[in-house]
Amino acid sequence: MSEVALQVALDIPNGSYVNLGIGIPELVADYVPQGREVIYHTENGLLGMGPVPSADAGDPELINAGKKCITALPGACFFHHADSFSMIRGGHIDYCVLGALQVSADGDLANWSTGEPNAIPAVGGAMDLVAGAKNIVVISQHSTKNGEPKIVETCTYPLTGKKVVNRIYTNLAVIDVKDNRLWVSKLAPGVSFEYLQANTGAILQMESDC
Amino acid sequence: MIDKIVGSAKDAVSDIFDGAVVMISGFGEAGSPIELIHALIDHGARNLTIVSNNTGSGHVGLAALIANRQVRKMICSFPRTANSKVFPELYTKGEIELELVPQGTLAERIRAGGSGIPAFYTPASVNTPLGLNKEVRVFGERSYVLEHALTADFSLVKCRAADRYGNLVYNKTARNFGPIMCMGARTTIVQASEILPLGGIDPEIVITPGIFVKRVVHIPNPVHESVLVAENRRYPW
Numbered sequence: 001m002s003e004v005a006l007q008v009a010l011d012i013p014n015g016s017y018v019n020l021g022i023g024i025p026e027l028v029a030d031y032v033p034q035g036r037e038v039i040y041h042t043e044n045g046l047l048g049m050g051p052v053p054s055a056d057a058g059d060p061e062l063i064n065a066g067k068k069c070i071t072a073l074p075g076a077c078f079f080h081h082a083d084s085f086s087m088i089r090g091g092h093i094d095y096c097v098l099g100a101l102q103v104s105a106d107g108d109l110a111n112w113s114t115g116e117p118n119a120i121p122a123v124g125g126a127m128d129l130v131a132g133a134k135n136i137v138v139i140s141q142h143s144t145k146n147g148e149p150k151i152v153e154t155c156t157y158p159l160t161g162k163k164v165v166n167r168i169y170t171n172l173a174v175i176d177v178k179d180n181r182l183w184v185s186k187l188a189p190g191v192s193f194e195y196l197q198a199n200t201g202a203i204l205q206m207e208s209d210c
Numbered sequence: 211m212i213d214k215i216v217g218s219a220k221d222a223v224s225d226i227f228d229g230a231v232v233m234i235s236g237f238g239e240a241g242s243p244i245e246l247i248h249a250l251i252d253h254g255a256r257n258l259t260i261v262s263n264n265t266g267s268g269h270v271g272l273a274a275l276i277a278n279r280q281v282r283k284m285i286c287s288f289p290r291t292a293n294s295k296v297f298p299e300l301y302t303k304g305e306i307e308l309e310l311v312p313q314g315t316l317a318e319r320i321r322a323g324g325s326g327i328p329a330f331y332t333p334a335s336v337n338t339p340l341g342l343n344k345e346v347r348v349f350g351e352r353s354y355v356l357e358h359a360l361t362a363d364f365s366l367v368k369c370r371a372a373d374r375y376g377n378l379v380y381n382k383t384a385r386n387f388g389p390i391m392c393m394g395a396r397t398t399i400v401q402a403s404e405i406l407p408l409g410g411i412d413p414e415i416v417i418t419p420g421i422f423v424k425r426v427v428h429i430p431n432p433v434h435e436s437v438l439v440a441e442n443r444r445y446p447w
């Protein structure tokens with residue numbers, strides 16, 4: 001997924017405030033182009049999150065949303081949870097990069113629960129993020145491990161938010177959600193539109209200049 | 211003279227009663243007042259409703275409080291984490307109640323509770339299972355759900371330093387829910403790694419004003435939950 005993370009990083013403008021979800025989204029931080037300054041927000045109270053420290057230098061009181069040790073860069077600041085979510089809900093975060101279980105053709109996102117009866121439900125900050133950040137970007141494998149499409153007409157898993165996703169980056173394509181439709185703006189090298197459509201559970205449109 | 215410093219964690223939690231609502235600070239182990247939680251286990255109050263972002267890990271701290279069957283209900287955003295075993299087991303058996311709340315809604319409900327605001331509207335959880343059966347109102351062209359404030363009988367909070375008035379400063383991302391939980395309870399009990407004289411905390415950098423704090427306990431070298439979990443320790447020792 002590193003090429004996909006690179007693609008996301010290239011598309012985030014200089015000066016953006018960015019919240020990265022847990023897992024694959026964390027890779028994006030590794031690919032910020034030289035000369036571009038992006039400030040990372042972590043929901044547990046830090047703006048200016050830096051890279052993971054060496055194994056023996058971690059501070060258990062300096063962690064990210066995934067509860068992993070991180071660092072604070074010069075210019076960083078700490079704040080409490082209500083302020084952190086005011087940044088999120090109040091529309092101050094420019095980009096939020098999240099993983100997905102499913103995304104629908106009109107931008108519904110399911111990423112917190114498979115709805116299985118014996119699962120322990122856990123939501124964290126995902127619903128606040130999709131309700132509040134200015135741009136919701138999904139980074140994900142195009143299909144599940146079993147080869148089922150993750151981009152579908154209608155999500156079957158419980159929703160995180162309705163009509164919230166702006167753009168989807170996968171190993172096969174970059175797809176924009178506009179006017180309740182999916183517009184392919186970029187195909188990965190060697191991927192045809194026909195192959196992409198065959199591996200997608202919703203109807204795709206081709207941007208004319210793609 | 212105002213002196214909120216109390217001699218021991220045991221004394222600080224001695225009036226927590228059966229059935230109380232208790233907020234516990236922390237995001238994972240960062241900011242979790244583990245010595246105060248252990249004192250609450252020794253004290254033995256039962257049938258508690260706990261408001262905390264997670265449910266603890268291993269068999270120490272919040273997880274040990276749950277394992278000791280003192281908790282009737284958890285109000286949290288993320289009840290499972292790496293090494294969390296106690297809560298999932300009891301929940302699966304139907305022996306503990308869960309109110310799952312989006313994290314920002316949880317924070318704002320606590321802040322509102324401490325600020326005299328009974329309820330508010332938020333866009334988080336609209337059109338999702340967590341927004342079901344909640345009043346929805348449209349402002350502009352957007353829908354919002356009504357959420358009610360949370361208040362507590364007690365809050366247990368960890369900070370880096372305090373003075374005898376209860377003014378507090380925190381450590382890095384261990385601040386998290388601490389400041390709002392101090393506001394959200396009738397009786398806020400704080401453990402501080404360091405006690406400073408009045409004026410020892412620059413008034414410009416006080417994070418929690420002392421008015422929100424009732425009691426302060428000096429815990430000079432708090433244990434780290436992750437260290438105890440790695441050593442497979444269990445509380446009571």
